[in-house]
Amino acid sequence: MSRLAETAHTEQPWHIHELAPDFTVEDVWSFRTPGAGPDDFPTMLAAMQAAGGPAKQPWLVRALFAARWKLGALFGWDKPSAGVGERVVSLRDRLPGDLRDGRRGPDHDGMPLKAVYELDREAARELANKTVHTVMHLGWVQGANGDYELRMAVLVKPNGRFGRLYMAAIAPFRHLIVYPSLTRQWEQAWRDRDHTQAAGR
Structure with a gap:
């Protein structure tokens, strides 16, 4: 995993740009998926x-x-x-008809982020509370070595001054603890994908 510049997200032709122009890009990270091809995004999500x-x-x-x-x-x-x-309108309400009628992706009780949409090479989930309305965007991008890799962008709309202070306060925990642990989990998930798929058959 490596932290990327904001442009690594904004320069990609993602649908999320049109849906969330009022959100700020908080973080952009890449995750290694050796040997991945252009059609492997659904495999990675699974x-x-x-x-x-x-x-x-x-x-x-x-x-x-x-x-x-x-x-x-x-x-x-x-x-x-x-x-x-309730406090905020779901980004699903901003979806054009073709995306609204498409795949959404599953929701899970253990996952507070709820699915907005899921496509062949990108997906988005959202969460809102009194501090922030946030979106986790996942994209599938060809890396410098030719393999495809997972990119995660965190987009936020803080709820006033308190929301901005909250995001600043949790930044060290995200960067030093949560994201490195997430990297190990997701990159291991890619390495274990064949075993996982075989067990599910």
Whole structure:
């Protein structure tokens, strides 16, 4: 994994640019998927799903998430009234007809980010609470060595000054703990994809 410049996301012809022009690009990261081809994005998504979400992360990451949810419960950050469809309109409501009628991708109880759309080479999920409306965008891009790789961009719309302070406060935890752990999980998921697919047959 490596952190990339914002242009690594903005210069790609993604649909998300039209859907979320009022969001700011917070982070852009790449994940190694050796030997991947142009049609392997669905394979990667399936491997990531099989690898599990936050519950399968190391104890330190799980502890950070648990602390965040406890703080959210204490201060009311995560009430349904602060979420997608309540405090903010879902990006799904911005989708043109052809995307709205297409694949959305599955939602899971253990995954707080909910699917917006899923295409052959990009997908988006969103989450909203009292601090921020955020989008995780996944894209499939040909890397410098010719293999395709996974790119993740985090787009945010902070909820006022408090939201901006919140994003600044959690940045070190994301960059030093959460993203490196996510990298190990997702890159291992790609390496294990053949075993995972065989077990699912």
